Amino acid sequence: MELDVVSLSRLQFALTALYHFLFVPLTIGLSILLAIMETVYVMTGRTVWREMTRFWGTLFGINFVLGVATGLTMEFQFGMNWSYYSHYVGDIFGAPLAIEGLMAFFLEATFVGLFFFGWDKLSRLGHLAATWAVAIGSNFSALWILIANGWMQNPVGAAFNPATMRMEVTDFWAVVFNPVAQAKFVHTVSAGYVTAALFVLGVSAWYVLKGRHLALARRSMTVAASFGLAASLSVVVLGDESGYLATEHQQMKLAAVEAMWETEPAPAAFTAFGFPDQQARETHYAIHIPAVMGLIATRSLTTEVPGIKDLVVRAESRIRQGILAYDALQQIRAARGAGVPSEVTASFEENGRLLGYAYLLRRYVDDPRQATEEQIAKAAWDTVPHVPSLFWAFRIMVGIGMYMILLTAVFFFLSARRRLDRYRWLLWVAVWSIPLPWIAAEMGWIVAEFGRQPWIIEGVLPTAMAVSHVGITELLITIAGFTLFYSVLAVVEMGLMLKAIRKGPQPAPAPAPMLSAGQAPPRAIPAE
Template sequence: MELDVVDLSRLQFAMTALYHFLFVPLTLGLSVLLAVMETVYVMTGRRIWRQMTKFWGTLFGINFVLGVATGIVMEFQFGMNWSYYSHYVGDIFGAPLAIEGLMAFFLEATFVGLFFFGWDRLSKIGHLIATWAVALGSNFSALWILIANGWMQNPTGAAFNPQTMRMEITDFFAVVTNPVAQAKFVHTVSAGYVTASIFVLGVSAWYLLKGRHIEIAKRSMTVAASFGLAASLSVVVLGDESGYLTTEHQKMKLAAIEAMWETEPAPAAFTVFGLPSQTDRETHFAVRIPWALGLIATRSLDTVVPGIDELVRKAEDRIRDGIVAFDALQKIRAASSPAAIPPQVREAFEDNGADLGYALLLRRYVDDPRQATPDQIAQAAWDTVPSVPTLFWSFRIMVGLGFFFIALTASFFFLSARRLLDCYRPMLWVAVLAIPLPWIAAELGWVVAEFGRQPWIIEGVLPTAAAVSSLGAATVLTTIIGFALIYTVLIIIEMTLMVRAIAKGPEPDEEPDAELVPANLVAAE
């Protein structure tokens, strides 16, 4: 089988990104849970809450270190494997990443040291501030990274400059306030909170099953169940907002997620189950709920959700307009000076420049898009359809897990309120077995978000195939093998350290409870 540098570069980035995101959600969620636990400690003076904070902080630290290491590798790939992408949109994409490093990462990295080594060097309030700073830094880091990613999904606040052949920022505020980026941020962060809550819930349930660290386990489960229930509910609400924005900005992604081949009269039905076939362009054995998709996707009864066939026809029209823009661009570049550009050429580019990226889809079939045949245009239009079965099932499994997390956290919230956490052993086993499920849901969410954007690396602007570096396929394959080996070692180290820390359990804390300290000693202090 012929090796394709585009597919190999995509495979490498997908592998490193999915691996990196094994650490991100736990970091986001645990940082906030640590801050909550330490806040209770400072307010009550009970040393058991300090023990809890230190114990879960140890697991946070292991996860944090590997998350940082794998994140750095991801950023290097933009220069190594996606150099044209970096050249084309570096002015825009690089700005949020630079701010993330300067504002968020340094904040997080500085205060994480104070968290681990400042217990006996800082006052209680000072250490609590450091802990909340770690949580704030973690979430700020996610914000700026998702602003960059959201711009790839909805490229707003920027324009293509035909003189420099690059995208340039026209409105940085529009980039920062991009609704897609903001929705992705709150949805992703909430998913991280769910991940950490289920993790704490599961590990604590394991302690109860083994009869170890009972008091710490029960308190941890109470915090995790309360926090997790709120986060699980918010994930569903915020996921609905992300879906609504997808209807506005990424219609093809939505049609592929729903396996909607033909446009239906409003309001469209929602397909609960089916077997989508990309070859037949049909969904077999579909089980549908009337009106549901129209209400969810458009929040109305009269707005039409376009199907794949209609969107492909629109893509053909945009490819033809893009060819006009491509022709005008060549004439602009051939002009001896900006003053020498004919007005009709400039006007043609201004009228059709938004569709230039669609013309670049033809580069897969012909070097000069202006020489494309009608069959090649039709073929390129169908290339705008991502893998429907992949998106269809990834989305439904993700949503199903989301509702399961609501049921699980609500159940333990009820048991906690009734002080019955250790009375139902089967429920404790469910919590233990559920530990990996939030990661599965999160990874599937990224499959829907990123795989659903294909064939675009920047939605409607730059095809993925045009963004790669000029590397040989053998070179990329070698790095994939290298990363796979290194990351396999890292995951083994991660799991070993986490399992050992959990098996060891919380360290005993010699600090006395505040209410047990004699009043004269407190006064002396």
């Protein structure tokens, strides 16, 4: 990595985003599990389910606080390190971000307080409603963040305005119902459910191994195994949908993930294994599975899948069109309302959607219209992300996903046979598997975000143009500061979580009575 403002800004955001995402999946998944457990408690009245909700709720609370604290930092980075990005697309990106803030701080955070402090002040149904509000708020908070992120992957419902030199919303509902955003939402949320399920399964397995809190542990394992199996299967199905959409909207990312340098004729084969070589532009020792890539990418056996080299040729053509758009834009700006020739306006309307491709040349020349053929060719190859990183990140993610399906299926089978404590080695496997969902989730974000490079907004704005005018020294200092601060937070968070797990569930106080509508809770009688 070059030691420049763009690379350091990317590194800083990557570090904070990856750290923040350690907390997001567990928060999303545990919130639903808490709601399920408390629903069973309200339906059955058995106090063990109340103890389960309170215990796992304590771990949820620790994780929730750290997630909010680390998420706030990222909000400020948009204005501090990515100011031109915020200026260029603030009209579109800012709206879902603001709605997410309302969801997180007005809905989710409000009902979190009722969840923790309302056990003896609300009726059973009232507290259950607060718990479900926390779960719904957590999931809807993720929805709006992923709508914003999905727009960066597939910028729909917006257009560039030459008068303001900004992207502006043309169809808000197209932004909300962006198919890429919706696919990312359900895929990410399902991954969060798997993370929480494996966490509950592993901690409960540890209790069974130690012979502690067996009633709570066995029930928690049953819930986690069934919930985790369903979520693991849905992750695979929804991940397949993301791959299909990438064929339509992000073909270069898909080709890089598969290390597919040449166009694959139908039926396209899937590269199961190999060693991508970015310099030689080929994949060594590749092992292919016939027809699988065609099914994933095109849902057919009769459509070819374009490779990296052909996509680079296409990028060259788009860069040339982008230069025409850039030239028309400069003429429009120079006219300053004095009357723009109709042919100039027509040229911009025809090529304006590819203006971002002209900006790729800014790395080599100040005025894209002065670019040489060699510079155009280099800019076209800049549209190729780092293939080995994406290739291996994707396979690690998929491999862990397959493993989690197997693990949850085994424990689901054992729970149905009431044999959860029969095989101690399987319980240890569950304990040691706790970190795996986080690794898979981080690999998924690397594929999604690193695979979009060199674009911060796919096909619209290169990452190199989006940064603020800040100094390298300031960036190095803040990166070091964030690394130190987040490391301390990681130690604190792990310490609190381990302490709560070692302590285990505490006997719950007497549950609140069921109150009918309009009935006041009984008042305590003061001692004589």
